Amino acid sequence: MHAFAYSRPANLADAVALLAAEPDARPLAGGQTLLPVMRARLAAPSRLVDLARVPELGGIAETPAGLRIGAMETHAAIAGHPAVRRLAPALARLAGGIGDPQVRNRGTIGGSIANNDPAACYPAAMLALGATIETDRRTLAAADLFTGLFATALAPDELLVAVHVPASPAAAYVKMPQPASRFAMVGAFVARTPAGHRIALTGGGTGVFRWSEAETALDSGASPEALADAPLDPDRFTGDLHASARYRQALARVAVRRALADPAFAP
Numbered sequence: 001m002h003a004f005a006y007s008r009p010a011n012l013a014d015a016v017a018l019l020a021a022e023p024d025a026r027p028l029a030g031g032q033t034l035l036p037v038m039r040a041r042l043a044a045p046s047r048l049v050d051l052a053r054v055p056e057l058g059g060i061a062e063t064p065a066g067l068r069i070g071a072m073e074t075h076a077a078i079a080g081h082p083a084v085r086r087l088a089p090a091l092a093r094l095a096g097g098i099g100d101p102q103v104r105n106r107g108t109i110g111g112s113i114a115n116n117d118p119a120a121c122y123p124a125a126m127l128a129l130g131a132t133i134e135t136d137r138r139t140l141a142a143a144d145l146f147t148g149l150f151a152t153a154l155a156p157d158e159l160l161v162a163v164h165v166p167a168s169p170a171a172a173y174v175k176m177p178q179p180a181s182r183f184a185m186v187g188a189f190v191a192r193t194p195a196g197h198r199i200a201l202t203g204g205g206t207g208v209f210r211w212s213e214a215e216t217a218l219d220s221g222a223s224p225e226a227l228a229d230a231p232l233d234p235d236r237f238t239g240d241l242h243a244s245a246r247y248r249q250a251l252a253r254v255a256v257r258r259a260l261a262d263p264a265f266a267p
């Protein structure tokens with residue numbers, strides 16, 4: 001690991017100022033991704049700006065539309081929070097299925113979303129639920145946040161502050177986990193929203209995306225079984241040592257079928 005400076009600001013303004021002052025400074029949340037990447041010398045920030053004591057980044061609260069979840073809330077906190085379990089039960093279950101206890105107790109929703117790993121779980125939930133992302137300087141739709149592999153629309157000195165998730169009683173997430181890490185080999189998040197059905201797929205290898213052909217079919221009254229023939233772009237899937245692209249594509253159809261059959265989703 002390269003040498004780096006370390007700061008632990010006490011509020012959001014100071015955290016943003018530290019990042020703005022130094023182009024190679026990086027925010028540190030749970031460290032579950034950033035620290036291993038630094039140990040492997042794949043990243044060498046000049047300074048880590050530890051977000052652990054920034055109060056504006058914490059808290060889970062009910063809002064008129066659903067929930068506001070602070071960026072520094074851990075997967076374990078989200079999984080166990082009564083309001084999340086009541087208003088967005090599929091999101092609570094997704095959080096409870098991430099990694100292992102250490103990852104769930106240290107890793108944060110903000111770190112996961114800002115990292116936008118193509119095998120991460122939350123990005124699929126954010127897209128399918130139509131979440132809104134609050135940063136230190138703006139709000140944007142989740143659909144506008146995820147721009148590519150490990151890439152987001154966040155500026156280098158911009159902090160994700162919270163996510164706003166609509167109440168979502170009819171939703172389900174099915175993950176086909178990679179057995180060693182528990183990351184999604186493929187994951188499907190399905191939701192019935194006021195705007196229609198939403199299906200977001202993660203783990204394919206090219207980044208989270210919505211399966212719009214299947215959404216349109218469901219909105220037109222097609223049965224989940226009919227989705228077996230719905231077009232699903234093969235270019236969205238890549239192969240690696242865990243699974244071939246074709247296998248991932250086939251898994252995606254199975255994951256969606258199982259999610260649609262989940263009692264939490266079915267009417």
Ligand SMILES: Cc1cc2nc3c(=O)[nH]c(=O)nc-3n(C[C@H](O)[C@H](O)[C@H](O)COP(=O)(O)OP(=O)(O)OC[C@H]3O[C@@H](n4cnc5c(N)ncnc54)[C@H](O)[C@@H]3O)c2cc1C
Pocket residue numbers: 026027028029030031032033034035051071072097098099100103106107108109110111112114115117119120121122154158159160161181182183184
């Ligand atoms: C063994 C293992 C298994 C895992 N399994 C899963 C899984 O099944 N599903 C899944 O979804 N994930 C999984 N993960 C990833 C895990 O969810 C991490 O929590 C997540 O990748 C990063 O969150 P973090 O809080 O640790 O962020 P960090 O590692 O601290 O930061 C990650 C990146 O986000 C940036 N960042 C952090 N917070 C902010 C912020 N508020 N604003 C802007 N940028 C920010 C950092 O600078 C860094 O670039 C796994 C990780 C491990 C190690």
